[in-house]
Amino acid sequence: MLKKISTLLLGLSAGLSLSAQSPTDGLMMPQGQLCILGQYTNSQWENYWQGETKRSNSNLGKVSTQSAMVMGNYGITSNLNVMLGLPYVWTGSTQSYITGQKGLQDLSLFLKYQILERKALGGAFKIQTTGGLSTPVSNYTNDLMPFSIGLQSKTASLRGIVNYTADFGLYVTAEVGHTWRSNVTVDRDSYLFNNELVESDEMLVPNVLDYSARIGYIKSRFQAEVWYDAFTGLTGDDIRYNEAPQATNKMAAGQVGVFAKYFITKRFAPLASVSQVLSGRNAGESLTWAAGFTYFLDVNKKAEAAK
Amino acid sequence: MKKQSILAIGAAFGLLLFATQCDKNAPEAPSIEPYPETNLEASAGTWKTYMSIDDSKTVVPTPEAAGSSAYQAELTQLKSTMAGATAEQKELALFWGSNGVTRWHEIARELAANYNVPPNYNADGTYPAPDPANPTAYPRFPFANPPVASRMFALLGVAQYDALVACWKRKFEHNRLAPYKNASDIQPLIPTNDLPSYPSEDAVVAAASREILKFIFPGEVSYINDKAEEHKNSRLWAGANVQSDLSAGDSLGRIVAQYVINEWAKKDKMGQANNQAAYPNLKADANARGISVLWTSRDIPSRPPMLPFFGNVKTWNFDDATKIALRPPVPPQPGSAEFEAAMDELRDIAKNRTREQQRITAYWADGAGSYTPPGHWNRKACELILEKQFNEIRSARAMALVGTAVVDAGITCWDVKYYYLLPRPTEMDPDVTTGTGIPNFPAYTSGHSTFSGAAVEVLSYLFPDHKSELEAMAKEASESRIYGCIHYRFDCEVGLEVGKKVGEYAVTRGRNDGSE
Numbered sequence: 014m015l016k017k018i019s020t021l022l023l024g025l026s027a028g029l030s031l032s033a034q035s036p037t038d039g040l041m042m043p044q045g046q047l048c049i050l051g052q053y054t055n056s057q058w059e060n061y062w063q064g065e066t067k068r069s070n071s072n073l074g075k076v077s078t079q080s081a082m083v084m085g086n087y088g089i090t091s092n093l094n095v096m097l098g099l100p101y102v103w104t105g106s107t108q109s110y111i112t113g114q115k116g117l118q119d120l121s122l123f124l125k126y127q128i129l130e131r132k133a134l135g136g137a138f139k140i141q142t143t144g145g146l147s148t149p150v151s152n153y154t155n156d157l158m159p160f161s162i163g164l165q166s167k168t169a170s171l172r173g174i175v176n177y178t179a180d181f182g183l184y185v186t187a188e189v190g191h192t193w194r195s196n197v198t199v200d201r202d203s204y205l206f207n208n209e210l211v212e213s214d215e216m217l218v219p220n221v222l223d224y225s226a227r228i229g230y231i232k233s234r235f236q237a238e239v240w241y242d243a244f245t246g247l248t249g250d251d252i253r254y255n256e257a258p259q260a261t262n263k264m265a266a267g268q269v270g271v272f273a274k275y276f277i278t279k280r281f282a283p284l285a286s287v288s289q290v291l292s293g294r295n296a297g298e299s300l301t302w303a304a305g306f307t308y309f310l311d312v313n314k315k316a317e318a319a320k
Numbered sequence: 321m322k323k324q325s326i327l328a329i330g331a332a333f334g335l336l337l338f339a340t341q342c343d344k345n346a347p348e349a350p351s352i353e354p355y356p357e358t359n360l361e362a363s364a365g366t367w368k369t370y371m372s373i374d375d376s377k378t379v380v381p382t383p384e385a386a387g388s389s390a391y392q393a394e395l396t397q398l399k400s401t402m403a404g405a406t407a408e409q410k411e412l413a414l415f416w417g418s419n420g421v422t423r424w425h426e427i428a429r430e431l432a433a434n435y436n437v438p439p440n441y442n443a444d445g446t447y448p449a450p451d452p453a454n455p456t457a458y459p460r461f462p463f464a465n466p467p468v469a470s471r472m473f474a475l476l477g478v479a480q481y482d483a484l485v486a487c488w489k490r491k492f493e494h495n496r497l498a499p500y501k502n503a504s505d506i507q508p509l510i511p512t513n514d515l516p517s518y519p520s521e522d523a524v525v526a527a528a529s530r531e532i533l534k535f536i537f538p539g540e541v542s543y544i545n546d547k548a549e550e551h552k553n554s555r556l557w558a559g560a561n562v563q564s565d566l567s568a569g570d571s572l573g574r575i576v577a578q579y580v581i582n583e584w585a586k587k588d589k590m591g592q593a594n595n596q597a598a599y600p601n602l603k604a605d606a607n608a609r610g611i612s613v614l615w616t617s618r619d620i621p622s623r624p625p626m627l628p629f630f631g632n633v634k635t636w637n638f639d640d641a642t643k644i645a646l647r648p649p650v651p652p653q654p655g656s657a658e659f660e661a662a663m664d665e666l667r668d669i670a671k672n673r674t675r676e677q678q679r680i681t682a683y684w685a686d687g688a689g690s691y692t693p694p695g696h697w698n699r700k701a702c703e704l705i706l707e708k709q710f711n712e713i714r715s716a717r718a719m720a721l722v723g724t725a726v727v728d729a730g731i732t733c734w735d736v737k738y739y740y741l742l743p744r745p746t747e748m749d750p751d752v753t754t755g756t757g758i759p760n761f762p763a764y765t766s767g768h769s770t771f772s773g774a775a776v777e778v779l780s781y782l783f784p785d786h787k788s789e790l791e792a793m794a795k796e797a798s799e800s801r802i803y804g805c806i807h808y809r810f811d812c813e814v815g816l817e818v819g820k821k822v823g824e825y826a827v828t829r830g831r832n833d834g835s836e
């Protein structure tokens with residue numbers, strides 16, 4: 014079963030839906046089933062937090078990040094899913110004269126494992142864990158923020174998920190995750206970090222803690238959900254006064270969102286979501302909307318049919 | 321099956337976490353080992369200085385003789401200071417022991433980067449100006465943009481050099497040996513040499529640098545004082561100077577630097593460089609010369625031009641008439657075929673900028689929050705000095721030659737910019753989007769190109785075996801502005817040429833300063 018994308022690594026540059034369809038939700042794909050997600054995402058901000066100070070910048074106007082992503086989620090077993098996703102991202106602004114950037118961003122791979130499922134209280138409790146890896150697939154510039162399409166950091170993530178779904182369709186999910194991010198190389202070889210001059214082209218990229226809570230309804234053809242998710246860099250410095258962000262910044266944001274999905278046929282379901290950043294640090298006050306579809310294939314049955 | 325899966329997943333996570341265990345500290349600068357003094361430069365006291373300060377002003381008290389009880393007491397004190405030095409103090413002895421001159425330029429670059437902050441606009445669309453009387457209030461004083469930084473690096477190099485020439489003169493008048501030559505039980509932490517230790521060259525450099533940097537960065541007085549004390553004390557922890565060596569050096573360095581400040585820096589017309597009220601005169605002058613399309617700010621809201629009268633600041637290595645003679649001919653004007661050809665190249669780059677072109681743009685951009693292009697060449701000069709293991713006075717000479725050439729280049733370039741007031745490419749066609757920020761001053765000629773041409777002319781003279789590498793760097797720095805689409809090709813080519821000519825004047829000075 015597929016669900017919406019949670020925007021985990023929403024940097025100032027992005028409002029990117031970096032993560033896959035559901036490394037953070039409480040649902041599993043049945044064995045042998047493959048789900049393909051196609052999604053367009055549009056994220057825009059005019060205000061942003063320079064450190065903890067909210068401001069706008071007339072030389073940027075409204076900054077936008079758009080992406081088109083394809084992702085696959087396959088049930089190796091009903092307790093073990095694998096997900097693979099790749100977005101194409103493009104950026105721009107209404108006022109800046111700086112050339113917007115575009116390109117294939119980072120390939121991500123997630124393994125999701127259901128540790129436990131127990132029937133109780135007229136429903137089911139589930140405990141799951143997700144592990145992820147991501148790596149850039151193109152040599153995009155990572156030091157032209159907020160126009161860079163990503164940070165060029167390789168990441169590894171681990172998260173834990175607790176879900177309760179009542180038999181009548183209501184569910185609640187809580188998730189917490191940690192993402193390790195590799196340091197990166199930038200085009201310049203000197204920069205300020207915490208007001209100290211670093212004469213090197215290597216930049217520290219803070220690791221990230223994220224968490225989310227969601228409550229929704231899922232029954233027959235329909236699913237709807239509201240959620241809150243947040244992430245914070247665990248180290249890092251602030252954007253310098255009136256300057257551009259850089260990979261070393263401690264970025265954080267918390268956002269609320271709604272999501273809905275409806276199965277028109279057994280296999281095909283359009284979906285849409287909208288979310289708004291409410292609080293942040295070195296991040297844009299993004300309004301994000303996304304629209305897409307999922308399509309289900311029963312790989313095992315096809316294989317059997319071929320025999 | 322379930323257990324196997326868990327094990328497999330556990331192993332996979334173990335591996336990936338191990339693979340991404342990454343260092344979350346900023347990269348450390350490579351440590352530079354102190355190196356021995358191979359040439360004492362005994363005649364350096366006669367080298368030609370910039371300010372020609374009168375000998376009578378740099379007299380130091382005659383030091384106590386080696387056998388005197390006063391000096392013996394100083395040696396005893398030194399031994400006790402060394403014995404009490406902490407591990408951190410011993411590290412600082414090595415840190416400063418490598419090269420005091422380049423260490424201070426490192427500090428200067430860091431200050432420049434921290435103060436290179438263009439003020440943000442006010443709610444009413446105006447821009448606040450940094451206030452020298454209130455340097456720590458936002459926007460902090462000074463805004464260390466490329467002209468300001470270039471002037472600062474030159475003043476620092478000149479003060480260090482002139483003070484060290486005076487220091488060398490006194491060293492070989494008094495010929496007091498280093499403490500470890502006078503007491504065999506003093507084991508210095510840094511390489512020994514036969515250079516007379518009175519006055520201490522390190523104290524001279526610390527004091528001269530301190531005075532210049534406090535003058536430029538009045539909001540950083542306590543930080544700068546602390547660094548100077550640390551530098552001087554490092555000589556005690558290292559066992560390389562006694563206190564009277566340091567006191568004499570401090571006094572000498574301070575006197576020479578104050579002379580540079582009073583006789584040059586306060587008279588070089590920098591105080592009028594940002595005379596915005598007179599800017600309309602420059603536009604009227606350009607109009608009167610038949611130039612009709614004039615530069616305007618690309619910032620929103622429109623920002624007053626950066627230092628429109630920096631071109632009037634006093635140059636170090638040539639006079640005003642020479643500066644005017646260096647002024648290149650009028651650039652191709654908007655509407656001309658030559659101008660359109662230059663625009664077409666930029667339109668194409670803006671549409672199809674390659675990753676390599678973007679890399680070069682970013683590498684050389686040295687924009688807001690950086691140590692500026694003059695800082696980039698300052699760093700390169702320091703790296704070459706350390707590679708060649710120059711001693712303090714050779715280092716200061718190199719930094720003064722490069723520093724004065726680079727500020728002269730800036731002044732010459734600013735004169736040209738506000739003489740012709742050529743618009744930036746993006747002003748002429750908004751489809752020419754850029755790979756970096758558009759500087760807030762006219763296009764012709766390119767500052768990066770002029771700075772780089774001058775710096776490389778001098779560095780190639782000082783480090784001839786690096787000539788081809790340096791020239792390739794200057795060319796790339798110059799072309800980076802075309803790839804970034806913030807300059808026409810002719811801005812860069814002409815700027816590089818003029819820069820080289822500016823550099824030649826510094827080279828001529830170098831060849832005739834008595835050091836060769």
